[in-house]
Amino acid sequence: MVLFFLILIFGWIPFDQAEESSVFFRRNLTLFFIPAGVLGLKYFSLLKEQGLALVVSACLSSVILMVVSGKMMR
Amino acid sequence: MIVWKELFWVTSTIGLFTLFRKIIPTRITRFIHPGVATMLTLIGILLIFNVPLDEYEKASRWISVFLGPAVVALAVPLARYWLMPEFSRIRKKILFISLISSFVGLSTGVFLARLMGASREVVMAVAPKSITSPIAIPLLERFQGPSELSAVLIFFIGVFGVMIAPFLFHIFKIESDIAQGYALGSAAHGLGTAVSFEKSEKSGAMATLGLGLMGVWTSLLFSIAMVLGAI
Numbered sequence: 001m002v003l004f005f006l007i008l009i010f011g012w013i014p015f016d017q018a019e020e021s022s023v024f025f026r027r028n029l030t031l032f033f034i035p036a037g038v039l040g041l042k043y044f045s046l047l048k049e050q051g052l053a054l055v056v057s058a059c060l061s062s063v064i065l066m067v068v069s070g071k072m073m074r
Numbered sequence: 075m076i077v078w079k080e081l082f083w084v085t086s087t088i089g090l091f092t093l094f095r096k097i098i099p100t101r102i103t104r105f106i107h108p109g110v111a112t113m114l115t116l117i118g119i120l121l122i123f124n125v126p127l128d129e130y131e132k133a134s135r136w137i138s139v140f141l142g143p144a145v146v147a148l149a150v151p152l153a154r155y156w157l158m159p160e161f162s163r164i165r166k167k168i169l170f171i172s173l174i175s176s177f178v179g180l181s182t183g184v185f186l187a188r189l190m191g192a193s194r195e196v197v198m199a200v201a202p203k204s205i206t207s208p209i210a211i212p213l214l215e216r217f218q219g220p221s222e223l224s225a226v227l228i229f230f231i232g233v234f235g236v237m238i239a240p241f242l243f244h245i246f247k248i249e250s251d252i253a254q255g256y257a258l259g260s261a262a263h264g265l266g267t268a269v270s271f272e273k274s275e276k277s278g279a280m281a282t283l284g285l286g287l288m289g290v291w292t293s294l295l296f297s298i299a300m301v302l303g304a305i
Contacts, residue, residue, distance in 0.1 A: 004153075031109070032141045070246065
């Protein structure tokens, strides 16, 4: 992505050409994440053991992150 | 036979998503996102009919194979907005803020997981939770970390972030499209970005900036922390 970003910034590939093919991926972005979420089912028993620490720390950290980044960007 | 099964799961995943996107009114998509609704419905179907997960995994590869290119495709709006005159003043600011964001996301996650007595493996799974999975999975694999566990957590955090965001934005008065998009992209990566694009294109572009820069900075910080033995 970084490489593609730099290529576009320096104008090595015309924007219109890149735009056309990227629209399809952007419009359906959510769809491509669905299988990963459904397959989370596989780790159900593992999540039961240490899941609380995993989920709580990740959620709390995300809340802090979201508020901090939203406030900084204002 | 196998081909028909695969075709069935691919069709039903895309079909359900299209259906939910049509029937759920835009007013409430912030609370029940079509992607989440599709996921829960599919989990329900798999459990009720006792479908082996390998069967769905094999079939769903036809869909998840697009995840990599989709993230690369995000470079297009990223570059377009990066070059826009109204963003030119805040370019350096965005670079700097995203470095702080990624430090906050990484350090609070690791600190809280340690505080709750998590094993090193779980700490390693929590650390990259704010990076988009196509970047996080190869990163964890390089350090022999629990990449599958992290992939699940990352998806969950995306869902959680998208659901909690409206409340957080309301409580902490984060109102501008730019700030909301940036916060969603940084904390809820791919799914947050997808939701931001539904709100407005500017918001989506900021989310993309957040997601992309978080991915780059956090990979860097994570690698440094691993080498120094801090994780």
